[in-house]
Amino acid sequence: MAKLLFLFIVTPLVELLLLIEIGKAIGTLEVILLTIVTGVAGAALAKSQGLSVLRKTQQEMAEGRMPASNLIDGVMILIGGILLLTPGVLTDLLGLFLLIPWTRILMKKLLMKWMTHKIRKGQIHIHIDHRF
Structure with a gap:
């Protein structure tokens, strides 16, 4: 619950404070334009990377391999x-x-290491249905 509180309340407040401080330094209009540019550029980059991964996934499936990494x-x-697409400096960097x-x-790699650790500790459970 605390993690969700942080995610939905603290993160937007920090983002807002950062945008205000950046606005003081470079100007309000520039911050608005920067926010729009990162949103548009992010959408374009997500589309190109998504299509690239889709092609790789289709190729691996055609070759009979499981595309787990893709x-x-x-x-x-x-x-x-x-x-x-979410306005903010931190979300843009992570995106x-x-x-x-x-x-x-x-x-x-970090995600896989974290998941492996959680699985070994019994905090993540994987259920496999053998009916197929």
């Missing part, structure tokens, strides 16, 4: 695109990290 990439790209291929690789 599916994780796809989710990270979706989240990155949403973050870039860019999830969209740029070489930083996404680093983020994916």
Whole structure:
């Protein structure tokens, strides 16, 4: 519950304070334009990266391989695109990290390490249905 409180209350407040401070430094109009540019650029980058991952996924499936890594990439790209469309400095930085291929690789490694740790501690459970 505390994590959700942080996510939905504290993060927007920090973002707002950062935007106000940046606005004082470079100007209000510039901050508004920067927010629009990052949203548009983020949408374009998310689209291009998403299409690239989609092609790789289709190719792996056609070759009979499970595209697990590409599916994780796809989710990270979706989240990155949403973050870039959300106004704010921190969300833009995290969104860019999830969209740029070489930083996404680093983020994916961190995510996999975190998930492995949580699975070993019994905090994440994976249920497999063997009926198929």
